[in-house]
Amino acid sequence: MWLLFAPLAASPPRELTLQPARPLEEHAVLFVVDHEPSFQRRCLSSVRDLREAGQYTGPVVIVSDGHSPELRRESEALNARLLNVSTVLPADLYPVATPTPCGLLPRKRRDGASGYHLKALISMSPFWSERYRTLLFLDCGMKISAPVEPFFAIDRAGKLVAHSNRDPNGLARNLLDTELKQECSPTAYTQLLNRYGTQELAVDYFMSTLMLYDTELLRDGQALREVARLYREAGPFIDGDQSVLSLYWVVNRSAWLALPSLLPGRGQQCYFDYVPFPALGCSSYVAYKHEYKCVDCVPDCNGCGSDFDPHMRL
Numbered sequence: 001m002w003l004l005f006a007p008l009a010a011s012p013p014r015e016l017t018l019q020p021a022r023p024l025e026e027h028a029v030l031f032v033v034d035h036e037p038s039f040q041r042r043c044l045s046s047v048r049d050l051r052e053a054g055q056y057t058g059p060v061v062i063v064s065d066g067h068s069p070e071l072r073r074e075s076e077a078l079n080a081r082l083l084n085v086s087t088v089l090p091a092d093l094y095p096v097a098t099p100t101p102c103g104l105l106p107r108k109r110r111d112g113a114s115g116y117h118l119k120a121l122i123s124m125s126p127f128w129s130e131r132y133r134t135l136l137f138l139d140c141g142m143k144i145s146a147p148v149e150p151f152f153a154i155d156r157a158g159k160l161v162a163h164s165n166r167d168p169n170g171l172a173r174n175l176l177d178t179e180l181k182q183e184c185s186p187t188a189y190t191q192l193l194n195r196y197g198t199q200e201l202a203v204d205y206f207m208s209t210l211m212l213y214d215t216e217l218l219r220d221g222q223a224l225r226e227v228a229r230l231y232r233e234a235g236p237f238i239d240g241d242q243s244v245l246s247l248y249w250v251v252n253r254s255a256w257l258a259l260p261s262l263l264p265g266r267g268q269q270c271y272f273d274y275v276p277f278p279a280l281g282c283s284s285y286v287a288y289k290h291e292y293k294c295v296d297c298v299p300d301c302n303g304c305g306s307d308f309d310p311h312m313r314l
Helices: 037-051 069-077 106-111 113-122 126-130 149-153 186-196 222-237 241-252
Strands: 002-004 025-033 060-064 081-084 097-099 132-138 142-144 160-164 206-214 256-258 287-289
Touching: 025 037, 025 113, 037 060, 037 069, 037 142, 060 069, 069 081, 113 222, 113 241, 132 149, 186 222, 206 241, 222 241, 241 256
Parallel strands: 025 060, 025 132, 060 081, 160 256
Antiparallel strands: 002 097, 132 206, 142 287, 160 206
16 A cells, blocks of 8 residues: 655645744644544644643644644644644655555554654654754644643753653563564565664664654754655555654664653653553553543543554653
8 A cells, every 4th residue: 555645735845945043942842643634633632732731831833734624723722833744844755655554553554544654754854953942742642631841851862752662660562673564575674674684673662652852853854864765665564653763763873762751850650651551540641642442541441452552651
């Protein structure tokens, strides 16, 4: 299956123009959403949470490849800046055909595949380095239960901060090499394996639901170009955007830092994992991913099904 993003007729892709003299704002929160109305509503719900429970008054940016009237209206009401993809990406990277990650769960194939490529590229664009010093990327659908400002106090040490795929006790879960599905494209898989070697790929990796980074890391455009290249090469046999982003930040650049389990200065838990139902309840976490089939974070959930991704906590 191949995916082609449809450009907005009113805003054709153009070359990216950077403005070095532009004064930088300290930080912003970034959301990326495709043209599907259901995903746009989920995005708006997250922005609403961010403004209310998250008590965040700073810049919020939503990048979309097609703005519905509801998205336009509600983003304005929430004081969120709405941008077209073609504003953020250079002309040769949007629109572009890219393989749909073959390892996606059936639900994600059906509902979310079109957002993966956009998310990976938009979050890495040097466009942000001319506007904000630091970005906090949040997935659409994120639930916020407490102020998010302490996230920006995390010591980033010049690296991208994101939650590890390990469980909260530090026990190893799947490593990066398990995200690569040889059966989907044996030739492309072998080429990547030959380039890196098995040991280089048998490493911990991060999930891309929440990413915190200084935009100086993106300024030279290397991150965007390399992630785009890796997506073209590895797209036919990966599980999702986190695979490509981890290939670049963990393996290529050695510039990933695991999100700490506690927020600085508050001691509130922010660690992300796949434990379905936290004993303390989701409200004990600053943020967590509100999943599709179980709309409430409760200790009992019936009928989730085998393709259900349990509540993810931060």
